[in-house]
Amino acid sequence: MNEQRLTQGELENYLWGAATLLRGLVDAGDYKQFIFPLLFFKRISDVFDEERAEALARYGEKELAAKPENHLFQIPDSAHWEDVRKAPADIGSAIAMAMTAIEGANSGRLNGVFGDTQWTNKERLPDATLRNLVEHFSSQELSIARVPEDELGQAYEFLVKKFADDSGHTAQEFYTNRTLVRLMTLMLKPRPEESVYDPTCGTGGMLVSAVAELRREGLEHRSIRLYGQERNVMTSAIARMNLFLHGIEDFEIARGDTLSAPAFHTDDRLATFDVILANPPYSIKQWDRTAFMNDKWGRNLWGTPPQSRADYAFFQHIAASLDPMTGRGAILFPHGVLFRNDERALRERLIRSGLLECVLGLGPGLFYNSPMEACVVILRTHRPAARRDKVLFINAVSELKRARGQSFLSDANITRIHAAFEAFEDEKGFTAVVRTEDLLTNDALLAIPQYVIKSSDGDERADIGELLADWRRTEAAARESVGQLLSVSEVL
Numbered sequence: 001m002n003e004q005r006l007t008q009g010e011l012e013n014y015l016w017g018a019a020t021l022l023r024g025l026v027d028a029g030d031y032k033q034f035i036f037p038l039l040f041f042k043r044i045s046d047v048f049d050e051e052r053a054e055a056l057a058r059y060g061e062k063e064l065a066a067k068p069e070n071h072l073f074q075i076p077d078s079a080h081w082e083d084v085r086k087a088p089a090d091i092g093s094a095i096a097m098a099m100t101a102i103e104g105a106n107s108g109r110l111n112g113v114f115g116d117t118q119w120t121n122k123e124r125l126p127d128a129t130l131r132n133l134v135e136h137f138s139s140q141e142l143s144i145a146r147v148p149e150d151e152l153g154q155a156y157e158f159l160v161k162k163f164a165d166d167s168g169h170t171a172q173e174f175y176t177n178r179t180l181v182r183l184m185t186l187m188l189k190p191r192p193e194e195s196v197y198d199p200t201c202g203t204g205g206m207l208v209s210a211v212a213e214l215r216r217e218g219l220e221h222r223s224i225r226l227y228g229q230e231r232n233v234m235t236s237a238i239a240r241m242n243l244f245l246h247g248i249e250d251f252e253i254a255r256g257d258t259l260s261a262p263a264f265h266t267d268d269r270l271a272t273f274d275v276i277l278a279n280p281p282y283s284i285k286q287w288d289r290t291a292f293m294n295d296k297w298g299r300n301l302w303g304t305p306p307q308s309r310a311d312y313a314f315f316q317h318i319a320a321s322l323d324p325m326t327g328r329g330a331i332l333f334p335h336g337v338l339f340r341n342d343e344r345a346l347r348e349r350l351i352r353s354g355l356l357e358c359v360l361g362l363g364p365g366l367f368y369n370s371p372m373e374a375c376v377v378i379l380r381t382h383r384p385a386a387r388r389d390k391v392l393f394i395n396a397v398s399e400l401k402r403a404r405g406q407s408f409l410s411d412a413n414i415t416r417i418h419a420a421f422e423a424f425e426d427e428k429g430f431t432a433v434v435r436t437e438d439l440l441t442n443d444a445l446l447a448i449p450q451y452v453i454k455s456s457d458g459d460e461r462a463d464i465g466e467l468l469a470d471w472r473r474t475e476a477a478a479r480e481s482v483g484q485l486l487s488v489s490e491v492l
Helices: 008-020 028-059 081-085 091-104 127-138 149-173 178-188 205-216 233-245 289-293 311-320 341-353 411-423 436-441 464-485
Strands: 195-198 225-230 251-255 275-278 328-334 356-364 373-380 390-396 401-403 406-408 431-435 453-455 458-460
Touching (some): 008 028, 008 127, 008 149, 028 081, 028 091, 028 127, 028 149, 028 233, 081 091, 081 127, 091 127, 149 205, 178 275, 178 373, 178 411, 195 205, 205 225, 205 233, 205 275, 225 233, 275 311, 311 328, 311 341, 311 373, 341 356, 341 436, 356 411, 390 436, 431 436
Parallel strands (some): 195 225, 195 275, 225 251, 275 328, 356 390
Antiparallel strands (some): 328 373, 356 373, 453 458
């Protein structure tokens, strides 16, 4: 067994090399449904062989080495990667049968983990292409000795990002800028033994980040409990593979629509969580507003959002899912949630709830493949006395880096923003602490420039009355300008 470690660059080139075999045959947005299941299949087969060799060296007997307890996952006879590789024809059928057998042999742990790819559709992916893919993956051994879990997890994230780059506007459905995810995680500080939930989890990057942060701090990470829900079947499968490939085993990823059928509950009560990280789909129009008016889960805390956008439906789902004592949440939104007229009453009730701790404004491009500026809203159920009845606004629009056409937060950006959040105090031109009664007086507007501005004469905190007057004078013009740049569904 070859135990020479693959470098990160070699691993990334190897993985992306598999995707290039699909160019011209399937859309870039569909690469993931073929590459990720094959990667996971190859990994668990190679680890199975590695475990068997280690057990044989330990016990010296094949019968003892073959016992199920020596393996993380079971690979049934005729369902190993090498069995598929030897198939003389109908490679797609061999892959499908092997994956089905593996899912069935692992006592529910792997049910549906390979997704719903149609491996037997030869018109879409002929045998010759599948054989080329299998042979490409066979060119490297993916044992733990050669590719440790952290390194494979990083390469998996690299591949997720590459697929997002190639798939264009659909990327936001399954990918969130990982530097922003790290900042959101730092602000919430997940701790050992806590529960972490992402109601629209995509490929699971936010859940992985919670574990990664504990590891960086040298804290016990195996006791953290991870929960996620994802509507798309293939994306939910990718999330599960992502967590497994990062060496994470204690998690539950549910399929389904979080608004219409939340997966985590006991009888008629929603489950609550210590930490919630989320990047909900923004401004969706196709959702069941009528059901939400009389929501059986009690999520209609602040009122019913307009049919044209469900942002505050997700917002209220997250608020209702916070643990009453330890709950804290970080939600990535478009800035429209902070000022849109038809959500004013919802904002007012949000402010009155006492949950709102921080509104963080970030620069453009952190919504993947979209020029929109992002904001992060921080909620907390049990706040220190000094922070009650106050909200921190951070204008971090300038805390941004760009490279190769992509926006991201540098380590210095993350450090500055996180330090400002921890300090929770005024800093001219960057932060402002505002009393909730002032927010309510100001028409419940949460737009960051209302409270933190930068002027040519130096950074300063503006008078709320002056800002409100200016806002009202320019609101119509601003809406018209934004509408010319972006679709109404994205911004309004």
